[in-house]
Amino acid sequence: MTAYVFDFSQGSKDQKDLLGGKGANLAEMTNLGLPVPPGFTITTEACRAYLQEGGDPAGLAEQVSERLVALEETMERKLGDAGDPLLVSVRSGAKFSMPGMMETVLNVGLNDESVEGLARQSDDSRFAQDSYRRLLQMFGATVLGIESAVFSEALDAAKKAKGTDEDLDLDTDDLRDLVATYKQLIEEHAGRAFPQDPREQLDLAVNAVFDSWNTDRAALYRRQEQIPDDLGTAVNVQAMVFGNRGMDSGSGVAFTRDPATGNQGVYGDYLQNAQGEDVVAGIRNTVSLADMAEVDRTSHDELLEIMEKLEKHYHDMCDIEFTVEDGKLWMLQTRVGKRTPEAAFRIAGHMVDEGLIDLDEALRRVTGAQLAQLMFPRFDYSSERNLLAKGMNASPGAAVGKAVFDWATAVEWAERGEDVILVRKETSPDDLHGMVVAKGILTSRGGKTSHAAVVARGMGRTCVCGAEALDVDTKNAEFTVRGGTTIREGDVISIDGTTGEVFEGAVPVTDSAVVRWFEGDKDPEITDNPLVQAVARLVEHADQTRRLQVRTNADTGEDAARARRFGAQGIGLCRTEHMFLGERRELVEHLIIADDEAGQEKALDALLPQQRSDFLEILESMDGLPVTIRLIDPPLHEFLPDLTDLSVAMAVADVHGHRKKRQRKLLAAVQRLHEANPMLGLRGVRLGIVIPGLFTMQARAVLEAAAERIKAGGDPHPEIMIPLVGSVRELDLVKQRIMDVAADVQEEAGVAIDFSVGTMIELPRAALTADQIAGSADFFSFGTNDLTQMTWGFSRDDVEASFFSTYLEQGVFPVSPFESLDTEGVGTLVRTAAAKGREANPELHLGVCGEHGGDPASIHFFDEVGLDYVSCSPFRVPVARLEAGRSALG
Numbered sequence: 001m002t003a004y005v006f007d008f009s010q011g012s013k014d015q016k017d018l019l020g021g022k023g024a025n026l027a028e029m030t031n032l033g034l035p036v037p038p039g040f041t042i043t044t045e046a047c048r049a050y051l052q053e054g055g056d057p058a059g060l061a062e063q064v065s066e067r068l069v070a071l072e073e074t075m076e077r078k079l080g081d082a083g084d085p086l087l088v089s090v091r092s093g094a095k096f097s098m099p100g101m102m103e104t105v106l107n108v109g110l111n112d113e114s115v116e117g118l119a120r121q122s123d124d125s126r127f128a129q130d131s132y133r134r135l136l137q138m139f140g141a142t143v144l145g146i147e148s149a150v151f152s153e154a155l156d157a158a159k160k161a162k163g164t165d166e167d168l169d170l171d172t173d174d175l176r177d178l179v180a181t182y183k184q185l186i187e188e189h190a191g192r193a194f195p196q197d198p199r200e201q202l203d204l205a206v207n208a209v210f211d212s213w214n215t216d217r218a219a220l221y222r223r224q225e226q227i228p229d230d231l232g233t234a235v236n237v238q239a240m241v242f243g244n245r246g247m248d249s250g251s252g253v254a255f256t257r258d259p260a261t262g263n264q265g266v267y268g269d270y271l272q273n274a275q276g277e278d279v280v281a282g283i284r285n286t287v288s289l290a291d292m293a294e295v296d297r298t299s300h301d302e303l304l305e306i307m308e309k310l311e312k313h314y315h316d317m318c319d320i321e322f323t324v325e326d327g328k329l330w331m332l333q334t335r336v337g338k339r340t341p342e343a344a345f346r347i348a349g350h351m352v353d354e355g356l357i358d359l360d361e362a363l364r365r366v367t368g369a370q371l372a373q374l375m376f377p378r379f380d381y382s383s384e385r386n387l388l389a390k391g392m393n394a395s396p397g398a399a400v401g402k403a404v405f406d407w408a409t410a411v412e413w414a415e416r417g418e419d420v421i422l423v424r425k426e427t428s429p430d431d432l433h434g435m436v437v438a439k440g441i442l443t444s445r446g447g448k449t450s451h452a453a454v455v456a457r458g459m460g461r462t463c464v465c466g467a468e469a470l471d472v473d474t475k476n477a478e479f480t481v482r483g484g485t486t487i488r489e490g491d492v493i494s495i496d497g498t499t500g501e502v503f504e505g506a507v508p509v510t511d512s513a514v515v516r517w518f519e520g521d522k523d524p525e526i527t528d529n530p531l532v533q534a535v536a537r538l539v540e541h542a543d544q545t546r547r548l549q550v551r552t553n554a555d556t557g558e559d560a561a562r563a564r565r566f567g568a569q570g571i572g573l574c575r576t577e578h579m580f581l582g583e584r585r586e587l588v589e590h591l592i593i594a595d596d597e598a599g600q601e602k603a604l605d606a607l608l609p610q611q612r613s614d615f616l617e618i619l620e621s622m623d624g625l626p627v628t629i630r631l632i633d634p635p636l637h638e639f640l641p642d643l644t645d646l647s648v649a650m651a652v653a654d655v656h657g658h659r660k661k662r663q664r665k666l667l668a669a670v671q672r673l674h675e676a677n678p679m680l681g682l683r684g685v686r687l688g689i690v691i692p693g694l695f696t697m698q699a700r701a702v703l704e705a706a707a708e709r710i711k712a713g714g715d716p717h718p719e720i721m722i723p724l725v726g727s728v729r730e731l732d733l734v735k736q737r738i739m740d741v742a743a744d745v746q747e748e749a750g751v752a753i754d755f756s757v758g759t760m761i762e763l764p765r766a767a768l769t770a771d772q773i774a775g776s777a778d779f780f781s782f783g784t785n786d787l788t789q790m791t792w793g794f795s796r797d798d799v800e801a802s803f804f805s806t807y808l809e810q811g812v813f814p815v816s817p818f819e820s821l822d823t824e825g826v827g828t829l830v831r832t833a834a835a836k837g838r839e840a841n842p843e844l845h846l847g848v849c850g851e852h853g854g855d856p857a858s859i860h861f862f863d864e865v866g867l868d869y870v871s872c873s874p875f876r877v878p879v880a881r882l883e884a885g886r887s888a889l890g
Helices: 016-031 044-053 060-075 114-122 125-143 148-162 172-190 198-212 216-225 289-295 297-314 341-353 359-364 368-374 407-415 429-437 451-459 513-518 530-545 557-565 576-580 582-593 597-621 643-656 661-673 685-690 692-711 728-749 764-768 770-774 784-792 804-810 826-840 856-864 874-888
Strands: 005-007 039-042 088-094 105-108 233-239 250-257 264-272 318-325 328-336 386-390 392-395 398-404 420-424 440-443 462-465 470-473 478-481 486-488 492-496 501-504 549-553 571-575 626-630 717-722 756-761 779-782 845-848 869-872
Touching: 005 016, 005 060, 016 039, 016 044, 016 088, 016 233, 016 328, 039 060, 044 060, 044 198, 044 233, 060 198, 060 233, 088 198, 105 125, 105 198, 114 125, 125 148, 125 172, 125 198, 148 172, 198 233, 216 429, 250 289, 250 297, 250 341, 264 289, 289 297, 297 318, 297 328, 341 359, 341 368, 341 530, 359 530, 359 874, 368 530, 368 856, 368 874, 392 451, 398 407, 398 440, 407 420, 407 429, 420 429, 420 470, 420 492, 429 451, 440 451, 440 492, 451 462, 462 492, 513 530, 530 874, 549 557, 549 874, 557 597, 557 874, 571 576, 571 869, 576 582, 576 597, 582 597, 597 626, 597 692, 685 692, 685 728, 692 717, 692 728, 717 728, 717 779, 728 756, 728 770, 756 764, 756 770, 764 770, 764 784, 764 826, 770 779, 770 826, 779 826, 784 826, 826 845, 826 856, 856 874, 869 874
Parallel strands: 398 420, 420 440, 440 462, 549 571, 549 869, 571 626, 626 717, 717 756, 756 779, 779 845, 845 869
Antiparallel strands: 005 039, 039 233, 088 105, 088 233, 250 264, 250 318, 318 328, 386 501, 392 462, 398 492, 470 478, 478 486, 492 501
């Protein structure tokens, strides 16, 4: 029989696949001898079997009973015993931390009889009734699916009747009345009474954890974080310890370093006379760990010792949950803590300096996605701004948007293109949908360890928490600042997650310090910035580690120069079609409507010097580095007026007798070139064969620019790329013309030009016949955008706005194949073409120039299949450098 249940003492931190992250770390802490309340873990395998079979798998109930008996013997109490009850908590715990999963259920085992036993055993009736009302509230919301607002509104009503804002002011009778109210609410909303049988409570709570794996918010978070759907979650059942026993008890959350900035030292929140989720929910503003020392020095000092022990054991920043019961410290959870991008880089550097990890491990602990976050703009503090309030700097960044006060409005407004800031008193897992789409999150309660802060940091969202000066009224969709200013739904606000400041209106933004460093800014304010120094150290180590080169996609000298400052080692894609827009569009029209070859030559002669000037600027910016120039790729009709617009204009001209000969010829050309599906029509190499003068003009412009650079003392290395080749014969026809032009240019200029001719692999047929094409090509560059469209058989522009969202929701795509390479389908074609091409031509140079070249996950794949370089937009070059280094480490 499969073993589904394990005691904490039977596991380790390396068993996250089986025990989940929480269970594995509880086991690790138990085996380290730390004060962990005993308990057991029901495995992720049990969850998967439960979901597959639609109920408990064979043997699970018996194994839970066996472990429960062992726990009762250890604690010398029985679950829910009327005289001296054992109570347990039930927590979810997947392999990866998932804020979308089920919330904790505490005090399982309490009922109408055992609550009196708890009162006698603790000599505290108020504590017992408070624990019972918490069970009813948590069980009703998380197990029976009742809206949490039903219970919170009843609690607010009880406090209002008492004339207080604090739940601590409710006495035993108040809480007993609240228990009765909660039980009545459960019957009304769930259609059943609250179960009095302790074992039924436990079994229902465990099943609720399993079921929560497939809730909408859990599925949303998995899609957001690209977590597989088939992992399942573990369940942790643990003997209760109580932080709500009085003022010498409490609950807290702590980090061994600041998760927002990476500063060294301990950070956390502590709340006296509190239980469970009170701290992270932000229902009362907490005190810092330093203030905890004044309240309970013994527990504080022991906690700091344990935190140091855990950080040295895990060699990483740890996130810790703890409870103090009657002055006794208990550890409820630890895990490697989520952190902001800034903290990730700084902590990695600090730990290298402390000898906890080496530079390779430091590089593994940061990601390209985090670096991209650090390159986003920051607020311009030289501009005028109206400060509304200041809270906790929970997750850095600059966010500007319209204030919204519930997750549904956030989603609705974001879907219509609005930037929004989600404003709440405090957030809960129910708000996850809104948090995903919001530019930033603002709460009036909670601290750096609140739900809002933790989730925001995990998702890279800007967040300000605990802005106490704000009175948030979610019902009326507004907040009022202490002092008078009212911000209503739709008003624009700006929040600074680095400083914790909240501003009225839109604050202008400026380049981040990291971007300025990449740009070469030598201002000491930049070079001495601790974050910049941490980023520089790891990016430079990545450069020393990586095998893949990184080029850029650039069409102008300005973009090329910027990319070079960002560390680009050449240009992997220069799109020449961008050079035919604007004022030059008319010259293309002349080419298209020319009556004969002489007319075409005249138009091409006019384009040649302009093209040469373009290439001269780019080659100069990338002097000494390779520059891959793609000959014109899109269909010619893209350079002509729209058929419908032109037809209407011509009809109007006919009515007024103003039709001109050139307009008539233009309409005829548009009609001739109009295609039902231009993506699959006359474009790329096909255009070069049908209108050979166009490609030869471009080739001449490239080579003449190179010759001019050589004469000026430069070192150009142009690579001429022929697009959309599907047959080696197509490549041979165009390449021969280019070679003829090259011979003429070199003879005319009297210089030898170092150039090469290759092709773009963007058709499945090209990938499958790569061995044939490699015989005529000096290089391949994979155009993964078009290769994705051709392989899947859809047009990106059409489908992203129509059914992509449905495909993502239904799990057809884990992520858009245009954001991250489809390694199973498109990736197989890349792998095949690379292998076949290199086999036929061992000197073949291989690169990728689609935007996948800047996607972190895709970069690892390209490194694995042996490409020589990736190419991406200038802004993503540093990201690609970092990820190429991480890929080399495996």
